[in-house]
Amino acid sequence: RSEPFIGAPVVGRLLRGQTYAVIGRDADARWFLLQLSGFQGWAWGYYLFINGNEFNAPIVGPFSTSGQPASSTGIVVQSQDGIRLRAAPTVASEQIGRIGWGEILPVIGRTADGGWYQTEWLGTIGWIAAPLVRVIEGDPMTAPVTG
Template identity: 30%
Template structure:
């Protein structure tokens, strides 16, 4: 805080009072019941005692989340006392659940590490792998479900991977699968211990090029889907009546430890590429519900397709440059 000191006037002995800074209030979100009826539970668990009932369109305030973010603690609008817990999937809401405070961290704990509210969290936009290290080649510990909200303990230097706590298990998740809180850059960077010297095998250029070509084919096919969707949503925005024939959702590009060993650049390229896959599926999703769509949803779907197309195009450019480098090295070794 910057303080400006004024000259003291001898006759003025009135004490100066410094205002206390206001304490930040916990985030509270608004929601409505999206199903015909549901029970409110005393604790965030299906086997917990039912302490009340809610009905479709009942309006609520959401005041907290449980240790994996799949349950919300709620109260009625304008009321001071809390009702209890409901599954988040039964509510309609337009806030970011990762902003909610963690208000129950005991029920559902399965691992050895207590879950604490670090002030930073990520929301799973898709089912995501939890790995033991911040690399796509890391060991798969378990899969975290869509909609989970987990506290963040650390990040890597580029904020491409986040260390999280899922029900007591510590692991790493790729940014491609999650949406982090806006202040995520304030999370401490994980300091990797000294890397031991490893006798790494030399991978033949032919093997590297085969991995590269496999990835390129997937990137080109994904680009074509994104391009078609961008054009489709443009026509819809212009008022054209288009057939409701949604393409299947696109799977993320999967690589294993051996793939990364053969082409290490996959560790850098694939997470960003899979962000494009999530955007692509965001553009496909509205097509699964045929009917009249509002303009905002059409705009969002088209923007998702365009942004996915940009990512896929950039990936192809990276692969072209990498291919040129591999071929240059191969030619040099042949001389």
């Protein structure tokens, strides 16, 4: 994949039994950046056999393979459960998406009290409850108040 999350575009396929160079990993060593024939891509560690200590690879995430932050605010969070993407910052709001566990999300805004973060998921802008994510990069309270 082009980035270390399930929703990222597929950039290639791994072949069973083949060996690939690990050139990086995310902070939790769940996603690994691999060198393939002429390009790089992210693979979920569950499907890999890592020869050696997976924590020896340098941390590359939560950035894309281009090295650019996933968020214009510099704030990035990771879902800690299957969470609902909502149209507005309230549990009564319409569910407009479902985000799986471990996904990396940019924070583009927040509520005044910091209880909800505005994010973009698979091209859809919506709201996620702050207690259901872990901050990876930045301080969400510095994000602009957008809701």
